[in-house]
Amino acid sequence: MSRATKIVATLGPASSTPEVLERMLRAGVDVVRLNFSHGKAQDHIDRAQMVRDAAQRVGKVVAIMADLQGPKIRVGKFAEGKVMLSDGQGFVLDASRTEPGDEHGVGLDYKELPRDVRPGDVLLLNDGLIVMRVDAVKGEAVHTTVTIGGELSNNKGINKQGGGLTAPALTAKDMEDIKTAASFQCDYIAVSFPKSATDMEMARQLCNVAGEPWRHRPALIAKIERTEAIPNLESILKVSDGIMVARGDLAVEVGNAAVPALQKRMIKMAREMDRVVITATQMMESMIVNPVPTRAEVSDVANAVLDGTDAVMLSAETAAGKYPVETVQAMASITEAAEVADEISLDGDFTNKTFGRIDQSIAMGALFTAHHLGCKAIIALTESGSTALWMSRHKIHVPIFGLTAQPVSLCKMALYRNVRPLLMPSYEDRDDALMQAESVLVEQGVLKPGDTYAITCGEPMGHPGGTNMLKVCQVR
Structure with a gap:
């Protein structure tokens, strides 16, 4: 896969058969979104299993994101509908x-x-x-x-207009839905309408309690869609694993004209704070009914890629549209074309920056070295996925491979820009691990004799946060 930007697709009536889902995964879907605004608990449990079965058939790492409904700020029903x-x-x-x-x-x-x-x-x-x-x-x-x-x-x-509704971010239904999501160990939970860091901290506590029977802790995505969230963006990011630029409700509250600049600001801030970011809402809206996107939609997706978003998201396009597979194919081709045209200024990224952690310094050193040596790949042997995440915060045309023995870390890396997650057995001996990592990429066809690559790992092996070694190798 040459594409760095990831694609999030929403399941719905148009895409809830194993056949269509498998075609969507092959077309480029990296993360499947389950919209908890619709359906019952068992529906989501069944769909999560269907996603994992399809991913296994395709031979691809696919993450599952549970998107909570949030407060129902809605009118009631009409006699005539x-x-x-x-x-x-x-x-x-x-x-x-x-x-x-x-x-x-x-x-x-x-x-x-x-x-x-x-x-x-x-x-x-x-x-x-x-x-x-x-x-x-x-x-x-x-x-x-x-x-x-x-x-x-x-x-x-x-x-x-301007915000100010007092509805809490987490409802009683959301709390039950968190339990459902924990039962199938979803990788990400998206929290709707958070206004402050406190909302996300409460969601984190609920997720930790719900996931305790399975020793599972999902990553949290804050959906930025309220006016009140904008001044609190930095504090929200600090307690979240990422954000979603949820342009629908956000545009209604702050006005359409304000959204493009806010999108750029949010993407930039998330990357600087080592958080992931998803750009969402109406990205390919016309393809709900049309087989090709509009020129404006093509530019919208491409600009999000050039801004540095980790992922672009499809909602009704794949949930209820007539062309779910074709929409994914179109989005994949747009992101690839935008990435090819993207200018890399890696040296500028490191100017006047200091790194207080050994593992983070090693990650940055691998990027710098691979960029200037023209390496074919960067390999991060990682337990938690943090090294791969730090590397993915900087634009580079060298693909990053996150190799881990931890299934939870594997799926979370599916959302990181320019990171290809691969499962690898755990090794206690460093040299055995390095040899196996090279072997995996040679088997995948990524590396061939004569190719140079950079690899990072930690000694002793198997300890999260212990990355302390960078090695440059050549395939013999």
């Missing part, structure tokens, strides 16, 4: 309403809305397609005037 709202009409959002909605008003799944808004606030419904201005709050009823009308149907989402 939907209503048409006109500009200038009055409309009531009533938390106490129990009967189905009509053209005059509707109930709320989110009962705290009357306490979160005040006259003059702007509410955006259905991903911002419908806009309402709050005129008055009377008890449990929020009286509004529709400023941009349109069709409003059952259970559409509500955002407040």
Whole structure:
């Protein structure tokens, strides 16, 4: 695989057969997203097993990400399933309403809305397609005037322009879903709508408790989709393993125009803090119904790659679209083309930087050496995957191979940019481990006689965080 940027694809009705899933994996999917906003616990357990079975048939390391639903900040249901709202009409959002909605008003799944808004606030419904201005709050009823009308149907989402909704990031359903995800040892859990580091710390505690019976601790991804998360971005990153640039809800809250600059800032900050980053939402939206992407979508995906994102994500495109396999193929070809054109400035990355840890210094030394010697590969013998992660934070055209005996570390590395995870038996003797690592890459066709490669490991072998050796070798 020559592609460095990873592809995350969402499972759904269009992709939940073993045949389609296997074709998607062969086309380039590295991480499969299970959307916990839909389906029952057993559905996700079954799909996780299907992913692992398909990955084994394909002979590929594939990570599984459980995406929590988060708070349901939504309107209720309508008697006719939907209503048409006109500009200038009055409309009531009533938390106490129990009967189905009509053209005059509707109930709320989110009962705290009357306490979160005040006259003059702007509410955006259905991903911002419908806009309402709050005129008055009377008890449990929020009286509004529709400023941009349109069709409003059952259970559409509500955002407040500029943020400020108090809904907690983790709901009772999320807590149960964390237990479900722990039961099949998912590799990543994505937390929806966190506002602060405290939200992520709570999620971490819940995950640790839920995973204790299996001695499993998933990595945590913070989905940045609230206005309040932006000033707290650094503190959120410190307590997370990565972030998702969730451009849908984020754009509704901060405005579409602000999102591109925020995306670049988030990707840059995540890489500088040694965290992974996924760019998501509407990347190939037109391919839900069309066999080819628009030129704008091609540029969007390519720009995320050039920004340095670890992964680009597909949602409805693979979950419900007509062309799930073709969409993955198109995304893979776009990312490859962007990477070829990407300029490498590795020396500049190290200017004025200091490294306080031996293992991190060794990782940086391997990058520098491989870049200037023109090595065919960089091999990181790793227990936790940290060495491969640090290497992946810097752009380099030399592929990085993370070799580990730990299945958990293996799958987590599937998300790291430019890292190819490979399973290798554990060795106590350093020389045996080095010989086996070279043998694995020769068998894979990555290395051939005469090729030079850089390899890192730790002595004594088998201790996480113990990388302390860099060696440059030539295949005989």
